[in-house]
Amino acid sequence: MAARHALGQLRTEVAKAVVGQENTVTGLLVALLCQGHVLLEGVPGVAKTLLVRALAAGLSLESKRLQFTPDLMPGDVTGSLVYHANRAAFEFREGPVFTNLLLADEINRTPPKTQAALLEAMEERQVTIEGAARPLPDPFLVAATQNPVEYEGTYPLPEAQLDRFLFKLTVPLPTRDEEYGVLKAHHQGFDPRDLAAAGVRPAATAADLAAARQGVRRVQVADVVLAYIVDLCRATRSAPSLELGASPRGATALLNAAKAHAWLTGRSYATPDDVKAMARPALRHRIRVRHDEALEGSTADGVLEALLRTVPAPR
Structure with missing residues (x-):
């Protein structure tokens, strides 16, 4: 099947930027096929952010990163109405949730009120502002990260929100051979901020994902x-x-x-x-x-x- 072959090629493209982490890549692919969301847990420096960015690049999908902090407000996630005095009218300004792959970095560093701003988006795939429901793009996936070893200044996700994630994937430290491969790539000039230079190319499209979901059904x-x-x-x-x-x-x-x-x-x-x-x-x-x-x-x-x-x- 063409869609299965395309997703197989996607693995190859992600591997150009991320060494190892095959189980994590599989989990992200399964989540995309199930229209689910993923909680990535791992210590800093194990390529959680890079993994999501490489996946988006290999899928030709829009990706946005939102750093969750204690002072983040719900409107900073979903967007809000902005008043234009010259037109005497309100205009909706979209928040970063309006994307295909949202990287919610360190989601447990923001208070529950802001964490809850993602609940409707994750479950209903829409955002309601002032009674108006605004649909999110398709596909839409939230990949949230959290650090399992640092709890000071964090707000653990409540069970109701954890239940909205299809998967909780633990991102392990690399093996010795994998870590050697990471260092060798950096020594040879790999720049994680420039995936195009690393050779990551689109291998699958939203249409391939739609066909794959039909196959899963x-x-x-x-x-x-x-x-x-x-x-x-x-x-x-x-x-x-x-x-x-x-x-x-x-x-x-x-x-x-x-x-x-x-x-x-x-x-x-x-x-x-x-x-x-x-x-x-x-x-x-x-x-x-x-x-x-x-x-x-x-x-x-x-x-x-x-x-x-x-x-x-x-x-």
Whole structure:
């Protein structure tokens, strides 16, 4: 299929700027196919911003970066009405949310009031100002970043907003070989601010994404695989180490992600392996480990790993 080939080429283009991070790239592609949003968590300097910019460049899509700070106001995100005295009229001035790929950098550094300005955009794909709904471009994806090791001066995202993200992707530090490749590229003149000079070229278009989404919708899911997704999510609600399990929205997200993963792999049907591959990114931010268990070293990923081992998967 032409759309699948185009997205395969997109991986190649992103790799010209970002060394490694294949799982993160896969997660971003799946989110685009599912019309979902992604929370990227990683320490500073692991190419989170560069990854989103390279993806936008490889897709010929508009991308904007918004630095979230404590003094950021909701209107700075969505836009606002501006009064023109010479015309005695108000005019709507679009905010940075009116783009295809919005990089919401350090989203947890802004107060909840401003964080909530993204809720309607992420869920309804529109912004309502003074009663008038203004649709956002299609495709539209929010890629929000946060630093997992620095909490001073931050405002953790509430569960309701976390649930709006299809995935929470952990961006790891590179391996030794990958870090060597990063240094070699910089030594040879790579400039992360100039992706065109790095050779990143458009490989797919919005039309390719639309065709790919149609393909994902046609992916077949057997009843036993549907039941497996339900059993996994219900197991999170009864796990003794968790105080909050995955909601039905989480089960729907896992289903859609498994279908997109199957399509990217080249299959017209989803398998339990697709579900297992997508379970951690789709559910890790929708569950909450009990405080006493967290003090003992339990993590969301660890709990999900145990559930994937214990919940019977169909053969």
